[in-house]
Amino acid sequence: MQPVYFQNLPASGNAAVRTALDSCKPGYALPRYFYTDADLFAYDMRHFVMAHWHCVGHVSMAPNPGDYFTAELAGESFIISRGEDHALHALLNVCRHRGSRVCTESQGHAPNGRLVCPYHAWTYDCAGELLSARVTADDLRRDLLHLKKVRLHVEEGMIFITLAKEPLGLDHVREAFTASAKVYGWARAKVIARKTYQIQANWKLVEENYQECYHCGPAHQEYSKRHTYARPQAQRDAPDEAMRQRDRALGIGLKDLDFYFNKARPGQESADSIRSAMAGNFVTGSRNGAAVAPLMGDFKGKDYDGGFSFVDVGPTSNFVAYPDYALHYRTIPLSADRTAFELMWLVDQDAVEGVDYQVDDVTWLWDYTSQEDKRIIELNQLGVNSAFFEPGPYSPMEIYAQQYSEWYLAALRHAVA
Ligand code: FES
Numbered sequence: 574m575q576p577v578y579f580q581n582l583p584a585s586g587n588a589a590v591r592t593a594l595d596s597c598k599p600g601y602a603l604p605r606y607f608y609t610d611a612d613l614f615a616y617d618m619r620h621f622v623m624a625h626w627h628c629v630g631h632v633s634m635a636p637n638p639g640d641y642f643t644a645e646l647a648g649e650s651f652i653i654s655r656g657e658d659h660a661l662h663a664l665l666n667v668c669r670h671r672g673s674r675v676c677t678e679s680q681g682h683a684p685n686g687r688l689v690c691p692y693h694a695w696t697y698d699c700a701g702e703l704l705s706a707r708v709t710a711d712d713l714r715r716d717l718l719h720l721k722k723v724r725l726h727v728e729e730g731m732i733f734i735t736l737a738k739e740p741l742g743l744d745h746v747r748e749a750f751t752a753s754a755k756v757y758g759w760a761r762a763k764v765i766a767r768k769t770y771q772i773q774a775n776w777k778l779v780e781e782n783y784q785e786c787y788h789c790g791p792a793h794q795e796y797s798k799r800h801t802y803a804r805p806q807a808q809r810d811a812p813d814e815a816m817r818q819r820d821r822a823l824g825i826g827l828k829d830l831d832f833y834f835n836k837a838r839p840g841q842e843s844a845d846s847i848r849s850a851m852a853g854n855f856v857t858g859s860r861n862g863a864a865v866a867p868l869m870g871d872f873k874g875k876d877y878d879g880g881f882s883f884v885d886v887g888p889t890s891n892f893v894a895y896p897d898y899a900l901h902y903r904t905i906p907l908s909a910d911r912t913a914f915e916l917m918w919l920v921d922q923d924a925v926e927g928v929d930y931q932v933d934d935v936t937w938l939w940d941y942t943s944q945e946d947k948r949i950i951e952l953n954q955l956g957v958n959s960a961f962f963e964p965g966p967y968s969p970m971e972i973y974a975q976q977y978s979e980w981y982l983a984a985l986r987h988a989v990a
């Protein structure tokens with residue numbers, strides 16, 4: 574399935590993209606064109622973003638038949654719904670009559686498992702089958718008019734979808750993502766908050782920003798007080814031997830920082846996982862350093878281990894794991910100069926709001942940090958828009974942003990070769 578705006582990319586596009594690729598300098602940030610051009614955005618979506626898997630939510634967001642939530646990805650809207658048979662489906666949120674959005678809420682329950690189009694009331698079940706279409710020909714082939722579907726896969730409670738014709742394998746994801754997610758018990762978690770941040774900037778500025786902590790010292794004072802990862806020394810040495818020993822004792826499956834984006838094996842989805850230490854007496858990412866929710870997964874009945882994990886899958890799905898809560902950070906490309914990112918916070922499924930946790934306590938740090946990120950990313954776009962912008966060299970503290978860009982450039986070079 575190919576969205577229509579991918580079908581007629583301008584013939585001149587390849588030459589323009591090739592010229593832009595030739596102008597990239599190794600070890601330097603990307604030139605302006607990559608953050609501003611609408612045709613290039615279509616290339617990004619078609620040749621990079623759509624080729625990958627993307628986490629769009631958690632199973633707890635649609636626990637029962639008839640439950641659904643919607644997710645945007647690459648300019649498309651999807652309905653993630655649970656059918657009568659309890660199976661999850663990823664349906665394109667485009668009516669098979671004249672194309673209206675079918676679901677308009679971000680999350681809900683379809684009465685009697687029926688999704689009804691608000692325009693002319695064509696009615697689908699939660700697996701996407703067309704059940705009824707008012708005042709239509711007797712011989713209407715309802716069986717040919719089901720909502721279009723894309724592939725969906727659940728890994729430790731997290732729901733991933735892909736639009737790729739030949740989806741990337743998930744072996745690498747199982748090694749880097751699942752091993753960590755299992756320890757933290759994400760399959761037995763629940764979502765307690767979701768928040769979307771609208772960013773006036775290209776999606777690559779959002780991801781590059783996420784991938785480096787060179788900016789943490791100047792831009793995130795609260796974050797930096799709590800995480801040694803913000804410090805140059807910690808990035809050079811991390812994880813230290815004490816951290817490695819704790820990780821091994823916990824069974825956290827890391828192979829010595831060896832999984833970076835551009836090291837993904839051919840045909841496999843990329844995933845990486847990094848451990849780092851909390852700073853000072855902070856046991857988790859909270860306002861005052863104290864726990865904000867009950868310990869999760871294998872940590873139950875044990876204690877905080879003084880560390881946390883960053884885990885990434887594919888180009889848009891980023892996760893942060895503390896022993897008492899998890900954060901999913903999702904980059905949502907919208908157009909050449911507009912992006913959203915969504916944060917989703919999870920705690921143990923048995924934790925009780927008001928008793929075991931307060932939503933505001935769990936969400937405070939990353940909401941605060943994300944508002945700071947929105948500001949710096951938008952400032953970055955304003956500068957990059959300048960005709961006088963010349964990319965400067967990456968710092969060693971931006972190694973992951975640099976690797977991300979190289980991974981992206983390799984995909985584009987392959988596409989226009
Ligand atoms: S567009 Fe959905 S019923 Fe007409």
Ligand SMILES: [Fe+2]
Binds near residue numbers: 782788793942
């Ligand atoms: Fe940041």
